[in-house]
Amino acid sequence: MIISPITATPATLNDLEQAARADLAALGYPAPSWLAPLEGHPAGSVADVVIIGGGQSGVTIAAGLKWEGLADVRVLDSAPAGSEGPWLTFARMEELRTPKTQVGNEFNVPNLSVRRWFETRYGLAAWAELPRIPRTDWKAYLDWYAGVFDIAITNDTHVLDVAADGDLIVVTSLCRGSVTRTLARAVVLATGFDGAGAWRVPAFISDGLDRRRYDHTNGPVDFARLKGKRVGLLGHGASAFDNAIKALSAGAASADLCFRRARLPRTNPHRAIETPGMMTQYPDLSDATRWQIARFFRRNDQPPPVRSFETAMALPGFRLRPATPWLEVTDSDGAIRVTTPGGVLEFDHLLLATGMAVDLSARSELKTLAGRIALWGERYRPPDDDGDERLARLPYLDAFYGFVPRHADDAWVGRVFAFNSASFVSQGPHSTSISGHRHAVPRLVRGVLRRLLLDQEHTILPALERYASIDLPVADDFEARLATLGTEAAQ
Structure with a gap:
């Protein structure tokens, strides 16, 4: 299918951007920042969240976190600007596999949707005739989407390690020849299909x-x-x-x-489990069921x-x-x-x-984490005829994509979240795909918010006691007037 942009594309897309921002403002985006300041750390020296990976998952997660009042969300990506994700590099298909109606990163805001973007660029008839979204258009839409949310991506940045630094996480990275250390309260790994290993x-x-x-x-x-x-x-x-x-x-x-x-x-078994119930509640399934689903996908593929x-x-x-x-x-x-x-x-x-070899040690960002996180092979023993060495090497994640520590003294790993192929068994084979974002990103966002709230639990009561926002306006002589009213009532 050959499609051509309608006239005045830059202007019309700019109009759509302004309309989308107006919608966001009407819905209260962004929420006010709510994290308590960190003692001993100057303002701006610690990121609320660092997201490693600026592809489709990274920008959608960043948008979701900003919506929920996390003001300092930083996105790092190893690719040059404009080349984030696989869409302009090793992805070589003409169009996406995902049905065009199952894209879900627009947070139910029509003016944020790929449909509205596509119709604005190519016309209503083009969308109606479109079987699936062209690959390069999907990348162009993601770039526009990131712009609507003012998501800045630090490119050409290779993460060398993610480790603990006291009560915080330190992300060590190499950017254009310079090594930097970024402190963060939480880290999200949005590193795509090879996030649990390497192409080999x-x-x-x-x-x-x-x-x-x-x-x-x-x-x-x-x-x-x-x-x-x-x-x-x-x-x-x-x-x-x-x-x-x-x-x-x-x-x-x-x-x-x-x-x-x-x-x-x-047949494509992904379509069979892409239901709201499965998408939103998948981690609540038993270990045995999740393992068997992963085994089914391994045996049957798509x-x-x-x-x-x-x-x-x-x-x-x-x-x-x-x-x-x-x-x-x-x-x-x-x-x-x-x-x-x-x-x-x-x-x-x-x-x-x-494909990819599951090998956590092959990932530089997992250098410190790899030996400290629980694996499926350590948490679940399948029947003898249902074993799978590849699946056993994947991390055993909590209900919100967080790593689970292998030992109690490494509790810090729970503030690192794996929204990538490492979640295949724990969260399902669909959750980090385009069609899974509608349901999976809100769960990941809730997990990050939960972790950050628990980290500052000790500050809640003192902050409550200091809270002094006056809802009822009163005049300077309010107390005197009350006393006068009391005297008159007594008479």
């Missing part, structure tokens, strides 16, 4: 091939180098299909998409987006190879030989859609 390729491939012969699909790929080459892809998800399309569009001679399963998944599948299947040179696991990969006289149960395939380059 299987060792039998990386050990046997020159690094220049393969790429992980969730990283940079120089598709121009693939012109005229035979490309082998491993994986069956959206990333595999999207990268096959990009390779063939760049002139690759062929793209063989290989995967272990006998057939592609046909199909690639329909548009990606149909586009790939229609391209000359594309071959779908189900039931084709790779057993061995070697370099033989310039050709990459891939041994499969059905024989040997030869390629010139590999694109590996092999």
